[in-house]
Amino acid sequence: MENQERKKRIFSGIQPSGELTLGSYMGAIKNWVNLQDAYECIYCIVDMHAITVRQDPAQLRRRSVEQLAQYIACGLDPQKNIMFIQSHVPQHAELSWILGCYTQFGELSRMTQFKQKSQQHADNITAGLFTYPVLMAADILLYQADLVPVGADQKQHVELCRDIAQRFNGVYSPTFTLPEPFIPKMGARIMSLGNPENKMSKSDPDGCVYLMDSPEEIRRKFKRAVTDSETAVRFDKENKPGVSNLLTIYCAATGKTLEEAEAEFAGQGYGVFKPAVADAVVELLRPIREESQRLMADKAYLQSVYQEGAQKAQRLAEKNLSKVRRKVGFVAW
Numbered sequence: 001m002e003n004q005e006r007k008k009r010i011f012s013g014i015q016p017s018g019e020l021t022l023g024s025y026m027g028a029i030k031n032w033v034n035l036q037d038a039y040e041c042i043y044c045i046v047d048m049h050a051i052t053v054r055q056d057p058a059q060l061r062r063r064s065v066e067q068l069a070q071y072i073a074c075g076l077d078p079q080k081n082i083m084f085i086q087s088h089v090p091q092h093a094e095l096s097w098i099l100g101c102y103t104q105f106g107e108l109s110r111m112t113q114f115k116q117k118s119q120q121h122a123d124n125i126t127a128g129l130f131t132y133p134v135l136m137a138a139d140i141l142l143y144q145a146d147l148v149p150v151g152a153d154q155k156q157h158v159e160l161c162r163d164i165a166q167r168f169n170g171v172y173s174p175t176f177t178l179p180e181p182f183i184p185k186m187g188a189r190i191m192s193l194g195n196p197e198n199k200m201s202k203s204d205p206d207g208c209v210y211l212m213d214s215p216e217e218i219r220r221k222f223k224r225a226v227t228d229s230e231t232a233v234r235f236d237k238e239n240k241p242g243v244s245n246l247l248t249i250y251c252a253a254t255g256k257t258l259e260e261a262e263a264e265f266a267g268q269g270y271g272v273f274k275p276a277v278a279d280a281v282v283e284l285l286r287p288i289r290e291e292s293q294r295l296m297a298d299k300a301y302l303q304s305v306y307q308e309g310a311q312k313a314q315r316l317a318e319k320n321l322s323k324v325r326r327k328v329g330f331v332a333w
């Protein structure tokens with residue numbers, strides 16, 4: 001009976017390659033929190049992904065633990081979810097190697113994120129950056145995840161993961177669950193405040209709101225947010241990308257629909273609208289910032305969470321990986 005009623009499983013992760021942003025909160029973490037009761041959830045701090053571009057070691061260590069504090073502060077309950085640091089579970093790297101042998105060079109060459117990142121880091125285009133989506137596929141398939149809650153930019157990687165799984169299942173026998181991306185209706189792609197044509201990214205401090213920004217900093221960033229020369233607060237992605245992005249942020253922060261938000265600001269200019277968006281974000285992030293700061297003062301607790309998480313994750317991972325080793329023909333020992 002237990003088996004029949006097994007909750008569906010979720011896996012997702014964020015790179016500790018920078019501070020967490022409002023984009024990753026609205027695109028991913030907010031959904032994680034909503035899903036934690038109905039699903040068996042595994043949420044990871046993907047430090048092995050982060051080193052695909054150069055990281056400062058001390059900063060990477062600090063950010064990995066801070067990210068865990070922020071996951072918890074956002075509302076993820078360590079009692080309900082498995083939360084761990086990717087490098088603590090070496091099975092990810094092993095499965096990644098195996099899956100890399102079932103992934104085509106051409107498939108990886110088509111990945112948008114690889115094309116973008118190899119332009120940004122033209123002096124350091126490593127094999128790791130290229131094979132990054134294989135490691136991500138390993139993350140997901142190692143746990144037989146059914147659902148992967150991510151922002152829109154990760155959809156292509158989840159689709160590749162399905163293709164790899166399907167290929168492996170076809171060559172051997174059904175082994176991996178085919179995962180589905182789970183992308184929010186509101187907030188799947190939060191754009192930069194400074195340049196609403198680009199995605200909000202942790203590497204662009206002015207266009208980006210960090211979860212740990214102070215209320216003053218948040219207000220300053222929204223004040224400078226790019227809008228347009230009209231005055232109407234109206235959702236029109238093509239012609240009003242800045243205002244549309246602010247409306248999306250406002251709705252994701254308050255739970256209102258676009259129609260409700262447009263009605264609320266009808267007849268009012270950006271001078272009223274922009275501070276209102278800033279206020280909504282300040283109130284959304286205030287408890288998260290305060291709780292993170294409190295948790296960061298308790299390193300022993302955070303350590304106990306990631307240690308316990310790694311133990312649980314290793315157990316699940318090893319069970320699946322041992323099947324994979326057998327299927328590909330490795331000698332048991």
Ligand code: TYM
Pocket residue numbers: 011012013014015016023024025026027028046049135136139140148149150151152153154157187188189190191199200201
């Ligand atoms: P990463 O670390 O770039 O981003 C983490 C999550 O936040 C979402 N996100 C956004 N959503 C909306 N608007 C934005 N501006 C925005 N910026 C980021 C991302 O879509 C993502 O869900 N490859 C992944 C990390 C990863 C992973 C995994 C995810 C590694 N293994 C396995 C899921 C499952 C990445 O680089 O995300």
